[in-house]
Amino acid sequence: MTRTLILGGTGWLGREIAEQLVANGDDVTCLARGESGAVPSGVTFIRSDRRTPDAYVLVAGIAWDEIIELAYEADLVTGALEALADCAQHWTLVSSVSVYASNAEAGADEEAVVVEAVDFDDYAQAKVAAERVTTEAVGDHLLIARPGLIVGPGDTSDRFSYWVARLALASHEAVLLPEVRDRSVQFIDVRDLAAWLIGAGHRGLTGIYNAVGSERDLSTVLLAAAQVAGHTGNLISVDDEWLIEHSVNYWAGRRSLPLWLPRSDSAFAQRSRDRFVAAGGTERNLHEVLEDVLADERKRGLDRERRSGLTREEENLLLDEIARQLASV
Template structure:
């Protein structure tokens, strides 16, 4: 039995790691404020604000087999290292592929250049700073995991689940798409990521790994989501310029089309995963992930308020505008089938 301390453990990924460790019969402690949720059953939960003096008093001095750090804020990361770096046989830092300076290099590996660290309020720069300070403190006991888009049931970001949920909600009605041609999606299911982090810790794996899944065409993901959602309506793709002119945002957040990235960032979802696979990284198939995500989305409510995506009302207004332009331009976009749109590449609706 190993003794693991998770700095966090009540949020999405941390909770999944904790639950899997408990299922393996491990001794698990989570130290967190508990504001992201409750700790899983079977876990020793220590409620602590990591920004306060003495935050680590109850876990300092314990001989930990594994410590897993999920935070990236400089004061949290540094405080934990000061208190605990000497207490762990192995330390895992969950970082991000956002640390890379360029998103225009398909197949880039872990030694690619990183962003500069001028502004630690910036997510990517703070992640780089966290990697550096942890490397200095922990040395050759450190594993750095750099996931990209994390998918799966319970996703609080509402990114990956947007498409299968929206297609299910729309049913036989139209759904708005970005231009999907030559765009990629690279995700890892939270359950697969957690399992690999646990296995890597047990093996005392060290070094840096892009913990990412296989590259998929965005059109493949949308087609699969439409099939899983039993969507029978039209998919209406439009060009980037039109979407931007109508205040639709990239990637995530309110009034966005999730997973849609600027052309300049086309390789963000095309990172090398060869080291990850060689180190035992696995992934479940797309259909299985989409089915599980849709079941979770239905449970939470297909028409709920989301952190990412267009509301159905916003989407319908845009679709109405497209319909008016089609009627005015008579370009026939609305007459094409879902299959032809995704296989031949969508045209502009302007």
Template structure:
């Protein structure tokens, strides 16, 4: 039995990690404020504000087989490293493919140039700073994992789930999509990522890995989502200039078309996964992920308010204007 400390563990990825570890019979402790949700049954939960003095007092004396850091906040990362870097056999830092300086190099691998972390309020900069601080403190016991877009049941970002939900909601009506020519999507199911993270920890795998799924044409993803959703209407596309002129945003957030990227950034979804595959990385069938996401979305409500995408009313108004 291994002893794992997850710094976090009540939000989506951390909770899935904790659930899978417990299911394997492992001893799991989560240290977090607990504001993102409940920890799974069987997990030891230590409620702690990581910014407070003595935040790690209840775990600092333990010998851990694995510590998993999910945060990119400079203060949180530094505090954890100061308290715990010497108390574990293996440390995993979950970073992001957002750390790369260029999104214009299809097939770029883990050796590509990173952004220079000059603004720690910026997500990508903060992740690079976390990688550097952890490398210095942990050395050759460190695994840095750079996931691409994480998807699956339970996701609250709506970047992936928007499409299968919208297509199901629209039924036989039209759905607005971006110009799909030359656009790619690269996603990894949270359950596949978690399974690999656990395996990598057990093997004491070290180094840096892009944990990304297969490179797919965005059109393939949307057509698969339409099939799963049972959508019988049209997919009506608009070009980038028209969409941006009508205040539709790229990628995520309110009034956006999720997964849509500027042509200058399309290689963001075309990262090399060779090293990940060689280290045992795998992915489930896209249809399975879409089906599970749709089931989860139906439970939460297809028409609910979302963090990303267009409202159906916004979409209908845009479609009417597009048709003239």
């Protein structure tokens, strides 16, 4: 039986890792504040504020087969390393492809240049700093996983789930799309990522891996989402300039079209996954992911308030403006 400590475990990815480990029969402990979500069933849960002096007193000195670090904030990462680096046979740090300095080179691998870690309030720079300090403390039994966009049931970012939910909500009505020509999207299902992290830890895998899915045409993904959603309305695609002029944002956040990237950053969704696949990385069928996400979205409400995307009212106003411009030509 493998003894695993997850630093976190009540958030989305951490909970998925914990639940899969428990299902495998492993001994799992989660150390967290417990404010990100429900505590997974079957784990030993230690409620702790990692910024307090005695945060790790109940887990230090134990011989852990695996420690999984999900945080990136400098004080959390360094505090855990100071208390626990000598306790783990294997250490996994979940980082991000956001660490790379350039998103202009399609197919770039793990050797690509990363950003300078100067401002630890910046997400990418903080991730780089976390990688470096963990490498120094843990040495040659460290796995660094750099996922890109993580998707699947339970996602609260709305970056991927927006589309299948919106298409289902619109039903026979029109939906606004960005220009999809020559645009890519790259994602990994949270369940596949968790399974790979667990297997890699059990095998003692070390090194740096882009834990990403296949590069897919954005048009293919959106058409598959429309099929899964049963959408029968028109798909209205407009160019980048028009969207920007009308205050629609790229990628994520309020008043955005999720997954839509500036062409200058297109390689963000074109990272090499060769090393990941060689190390056993897999991905499930696109339609299966979309069907599971849609089922989850229906439970949570297709018309709920979202962290990313356009509201249906905002979208309809933009569609009306497009119709007026076309009528005046």
